[in-house]
Amino acid sequence: MKPNCTDPGWPGRAKCAVCDVRNFVLFSGLSAHDLDAMLLPIDNLNAPQHAVLYQQGEPAPHVYTLRNGLIKLKVDLPNGGQRTVRLLRPGDVAGMEALVGETYHHTAIALQDADVCRIPREVVMRLDQTNQSVHQALLQRWQRSVDQADHFIVALSTGPAEARMARLLITLGCSSAQPETTIPSRKDMGALLGITTETASRVIAEFRRRGLIHIEKGDCIDYDQAGLARLAQG
Amino acid sequence: MKPNCTDPGWPGRAKCAVCDVRNFVLFSGLSAHDLDAMLLPIDNLNAPQHAVLYQQGEPAPHVYTLRNGLIKLKVDLPNGGQRTVRLLRPGDVAGMEALVGETYHHTAIALQDADVCRIPREVVMRLDQTNQSVHQALLQRWQRSVDQADHFIVALSTGPAEARMARLLITLGCSSAQPETTIPSRKDMGALLGITTETASRVIAEFRRRGLIHIEKGDCIDYDQAGLARLAQG
DNA sequence: CGTTATGTTGACCTCCTTCAAAGGCTGTGG
DNA sequence: CCACAGCCTTTGAAGGAGGTCAACATAACG
Numbered sequence: 001m002k003p004n005c006t007d008p009g010w011p012g013r014a015k016c017a018v019c020d021v022r023n024f025v026l027f028s029g030l031s032a033h034d035l036d037a038m039l040l041p042i043d044n045l046n047a048p049q050h051a052v053l054y055q056q057g058e059p060a061p062h063v064y065t066l067r068n069g070l071i072k073l074k075v076d077l078p079n080g081g082q083r084t085v086r087l088l089r090p091g092d093v094a095g096m097e098a099l100v101g102e103t104y105h106h107t108a109i110a111l112q113d114a115d116v117c118r119i120p121r122e123v124v125m126r127l128d129q130t131n132q133s134v135h136q137a138l139l140q141r142w143q144r145s146v147d148q149a150d151h152f153i154v155a156l157s158t159g160p161a162e163a164r165m166a167r168l169l170i171t172l173g174c175s176s177a178q179p180e181t182t183i184p185s186r187k188d189m190g191a192l193l194g195i196t197t198e199t200a201s202r203v204i205a206e207f208r209r210r211g212l213i214h215i216e217k218g219d220c221i222d223y224d225q226a227g228l229a230r231l232a233q234g
Numbered sequence: 235m236k237p238n239c240t241d242p243g244w245p246g247r248a249k250c251a252v253c254d255v256r257n258f259v260l261f262s263g264l265s266a267h268d269l270d271a272m273l274l275p276i277d278n279l280n281a282p283q284h285a286v287l288y289q290q291g292e293p294a295p296h297v298y299t300l301r302n303g304l305i306k307l308k309v310d311l312p313n314g315g316q317r318t319v320r321l322l323r324p325g326d327v328a329g330m331e332a333l334v335g336e337t338y339h340h341t342a343i344a345l346q347d348a349d350v351c352r353i354p355r356e357v358v359m360r361l362d363q364t365n366q367s368v369h370q371a372l373l374q375r376w377q378r379s380v381d382q383a384d385h386f387i388v389a390l391s392t393g394p395a396e397a398r399m400a401r402l403l404i405t406l407g408c409s410s411a412q413p414e415t416t417i418p419s420r421k422d423m424g425a426l427l428g429i430t431t432e433t434a435s436r437v438i439a440e441f442r443r444r445g446l447i448h449i450e451k452g453d454c455i456d457y458d459q460a461g462l463a464r465l466a467q468g
Numbered sequence: 469c470g471t472t473a474t475g476t477t478g479a480c481c482t483c484c485t486t487c488a489a490a491g492g493c494t495g496t497g498g
Numbered sequence: 499c500c501a502c503a504g505c506c507t508t509t510g511a512a513g514g515a516g517g518t519c520a521a522c523a524t525a526a527c528g
C-alpha cells in the first residue's frame with residue numbers, strides 16, 4: 001500500500017483528470033480548478049486483501065473513499081472477540097468520524113483488494129465550509145452510513161442464519177449480470193452475520209447443494225436470485 | 235400531543251428563555267437574537283407513551299430533538315415483523331434524514347412520555363448554512379446517530395440473551411443515583427434485543443431472583459451494577 | 469366485575485454452538 | 499519434485515440456548 005496519485009512520477013497521474021475522485025459524489029460539485037487545488041494532498045492507495053486501513057482508537061487524520069474492492073469495519077469486543085459492523089462497497093466513505101472527533105471508531109480491513117483515496121481531514125473540512133455542494137454531499141454520505149448501519153441490524157443481524165446469509169449474498173450483489181463476484185471467507189461471513197464459522201459453512205454448503213449458488217475457486221459465478229430472495233424473507 | 239411552545243398563550247412560553255432548546259447542542263452557538271428569530275416555527279410537543287412521532291416512508295418535514303423521555307426507532311420487516319434499531323434518550327435527535335431525503339426511514343414511537351421539539355427541516359437547513367457552530371453541531375449529531383447504531387449492533391445484537399439484556403439495562407441507566415427508572419415492556423425489550431417476549435421475561439425474572447435488579451410497579455428501583463457489568467461481558 | 473392486555477412459567481423441539489476429526493489447498497524447505 | 503506444515507473448509511455428533519405453543523396469573527380498564 002503506497003501512495004501514487006500524488007506522486008508526480010506516478011504512471012496514472014495523468015489519469016487524475018478522469019479519476020473517480022472527480023466524479024465522486026463528495027466532490028462532484030467542484031470546478032476543475034477547485035479540484036486541482038485540492039487534489040495534491042489526496043493519495044490514491046491500493047490496499048491488498050487483509051490490509052488494515054486504520055485501527056480503532058488511533059488518531060484519525062484521514063477520511064477514505066472506496067473506489068474499488070470491499071472493506072469491512074469491525075469493533076473489538078470487551079471479551080476479546082470482534083464484531084463486523086459495516087460492509088463498504090465502491091462509492092462508500094470510511095472514517096468520517098475524523099471530521100468530528102479525535103480517533104477512529106472502527107478497524108477498517110480490506111476483504112478484497114481495494115483501491116481507496118486517502119483524504120486529509122482538513123481538506124474535507126475546508127471543502128465542507130467553502131463549497132455548498134460538497135457540504136450537502138457530506139451530509140448525504142453521513143446519512144448513508146446511518147442507513148448502512150441500520151441495514152446491518154435489520155438484514156444481517158435479524159432472523160435465522162439461513163435468511164441472514166441469503167440477505168448477505170444479495171447485498172454482496174453476486175448476480176448473473178456481474179459474474180465472478182469474490183465472496184468472503186466463511187470466517188468473515190460468520191463475523192458479519194453474528195454466527196459461527198461452522199454454521200456459515202453449513203449454510204453455504206446447503207445453498208450449493210440446493211443449486212441456489214454456484215461457486216468456483218472462491219468466486220460466485222451464478223446464483224438463483226429469486227430463490228435467495230424467498231429465503232431472505234425469513 | 236399538541237403544540238404549546240409557540241402558542242402565545244402557552245403557560246410555559248415565558249420559560250422559552252431557559253428552554254432546553256437554547257442549551258441544546260444543536261443551537262448552543264446561536265445568539266439570543268438569532269434564536270428568537272428561529273424559535274417561532276419550533277413546536278414543543280408532548281408525546282405520551284406509545285405515541286407515534288412519525289412513520290417510516292412518510293414525507294419528512296421535521297427534525298425532532300428529544301428533551302425528556304425515551305423514544306424508539308423501528309423499521310418494518312418484509313415478512314410483517316418489526317425490529318427496533320435505535321433507542322433515543324434526552325439530547326438525541328430523530329428524523330435527521332429529513333435534511334437530505336424525502337421520507338423518514340424509521341417509525342418513531344415514544345416508549346415513555348416524551349417532550350420533544352419539532353423543528354421544520356428548513357429551519358435546520360438554514361441554520362446549518364448560515365451558522366458555523368450549528369453546522370459543526372449537526373455533523374456531530376449525525377456521527378452520534380452512527381455511533382448509536384453501532385452500539386446497537388455491538389451491544390444489543392451480539393451474544394447470548396442474558397448478556398444483551400444486561401447491556402440494555404446498563405444502557406437504560408437504571409442506577410442507584412437515578413432511582414425509579416421506568417423499564418420498557420417485555421415485548422419492547424424483545425424487539426430491542428432481537429429475542430422473543432418470553433425469553434425477555436425469563437431473563438428479567440431470573441435477574442430478579444438473583445437479586446441483580448429490583449422492580450416495583452414497572453420501575454426499576456435498584457440494581458447491581460457490578461453484577462450486570464459482569465454478565466454484559468458475555 | 470367481566471374483559472382484555474401484559475407478565476410468568478412449563479414442556480417441547482428446533483436451530484445453532486461446541487467440540488472433534490477429516491479432507492483440501494497453498495506455501496515452504498528439503 | 500515431493501513432503502510436510504498450516505490454514506480453511508467441510509462434516510459429524512452432542513449439548514444447550516432460545517423459539518414455539520400453551521396454560522395460567524396478574525394487572526389495567528371500562
